[in-house]
Amino acid sequence: MANPTACILIIGNEVLSGRTQDVNVKFLATRLGELGIPVREVRIIPDVAETIIGTVNEVRARFDHVFTTGGIGPTHDDITSECVAAAFGVPWEPHPEAWARMDRHYAPGEFNAARQRMATMPRGASLIENAISIAPGFTIGNVHVMAGVPRIMQAMFDSLAPTLAGGAPVLSRAVHTARVPEGRIAEGLAAIQARHPDLDLGSYPYYRKDASGVAIVAKGTDAAAAEAAIAEVTALMRALGGDPVAGEPPV
């Protein structure tokens, strides 16, 4: 059976402007791969209602799961939640459980209008727990709406993950060698890829002061096939004068 697919939407001007280095894609892509829900596309979009609504509707039709990060805080530029409601064509209204949790959390008078926006959600949303800062994320349909702050997003994903129906985990096996440039291994590598059409064989040059070289990574859901392909790559590296080492090169 084919694996379910995922799309990640990073919502926020701060990533598009270069202010903020995104780290959510790597975290989510890694975890979703382990769950057998490989990420097939990522979009980074601004805090613009029309763009968010249009993009959510486009990608929720094309992928099995959509994971959004960003734009669910209390400030004027946090418009993800109301845009997701608009995308689904449902009211954006107080979520009773989220409202109750936040009302309990804040001192009297501190659960103000701005914070109440964080307890306002598309009708029919189910909550994603936030163990760090209370205000929950939510799921509606196949769209999972999470915070942008990495620590909070990660806590939300930890709580969401057990509810996701995954597929066969995407495994990876790797080998690397110095002294064999990509341009010399390319031809033999293409032949190995052709013999293993169900695997994704990636070639990644690396540059180090002491020894530059290339890492070859085989990804797929069949561990034996990935190991067989990497064994062939290892033999190829040796034939080309390399000194192959299992795994990825040290960072």
Next chain:
Amino acid sequence: MANPTACILIIGNEVLSGRTQDVNVKFLATRLGELGIPVREVRIIPDVAETIIGTVNEVRARFDHVFTTGGIGPTHDDITSECVAAAFGVPWEPHPEAWARMDRHYAPGEFNAARQRMATMPRGASLIENAISIAPGFTIGNVHVMAGVPRIMQAMFDSLAPTLAGGAPVLSRAVHTARVPEGRIAEGLAAIQARHPDLDLGSYPYYRKDASGVAIVAKGTDAAAAEAAIAEVTALMRALGGDPVAGEPPV
């Protein structure tokens, strides 16, 4: 006059799988903002021909400039160049100048079929210099095709940048304070944003062991307006019991 817009396409399974932490978006977004060509969207897509061709054609129609990174090496998974040719409906053929440069660079017999692919480009492409590893990128129409390895991409962008017709630089001014949570500054901040519709006022909470707080960043092409808005934010922070400090919080 409105600023020209940019879209970045990160092409590569290695970013989508979580193997590789992308750093090209932050570099390009920062540099393009300084050139007055703000990035309006980023897509990260796999090494799949249909996806690359469709995405290139969609975004080159919607944005003034498209910058791609990744997929122009010598291996079987490097298919960006031929896909861009297909997107433009032009032949993919040896580029005489790129071919001559690479032929000169390699020892006899080493400019093999895999490397010759790196000198094969859409007809009509103009070269983007590669000061690091010879094989050039290229521009066709409003699409700029660059390497994925950050060091090489950055060198290519340095050579490309002077040829780009930019707009007014996007400037940013910031102020931050501990002890004022986002949820308390939100209402006053919305009023300041409403008074400065041509600016983009972003609110970014930060978390430190010693002092968590919030940073407010004003972005726009009018420095005086950005400074005026940040002065209003500074006064608001003080009124809420904060101790505002100019600029972004230290990393």
